[in-house]
Amino acid sequence: MPVGFLRWxxxxxxxxxxxxxxxxxxxxxWLLRDSGAVIExxxxxCSRGKLxxxxxxxxxxxETVDECRATAAPxxxxxxxxxxxxxxxxxxxxxESIASEPPSxxxxxxPDATGSGT
Numbered sequence: 402m403p404v405g406f407l408r409w410x411x412x413x414x415x416x417x418x419x420x421x422x423x424x425x426x427x428x429x430x431w432l433l434r435d436s437g438a439v440i441e442x443x444x445x446x447c448s449r450g451k452l453x454x455x456x457x458x459x460x461x462x463x464e465t466v467d468e469c470r471a472t473a474a475p476x477x478x479x480x481x482x483x484x485x486x487x488x489x490x491x492x493x494x495x496x497e498s499i500a501s502e503p504p505s506x507x508x509x510x511x512p513d514a515t516g517s518g519t
Contacts, residue, residue: 410455410466410483415442449478462487475499 417435424430428445443454447469456465463486470479475496483492 415440449480 415433417433417438417440419431420434421432422430425443428443431442433440433442438457438459441456441458443452445452445454449469449471451470453468453470454465455468456463465484465486466481468479468481470476477496477498479496481494483494484490
């Protein structure tokens, strides 16, 4: 999966300056400008409640994420779809469970790192 997408969607999905917003027949629409990218955000309905459709366009590239959520907080059954128009990569994610405790530090250890002991 492209690292740029991971950084954008998971760390800074709504960065940039708002330069337009409107209400359309399909729902709310916002346009953000972030450096060389324009981000189009649309809010509408989906089977679970709210659908957030985000498309990030840069010269020669467009990436889209659709998130369908029951509530603002993540809940079991929520889903997301990522699509990279340039490569054709499509990734579907379904939230099957939510842990009550954070994972142990070992979950973030790189098993291929030098000196990992395995």
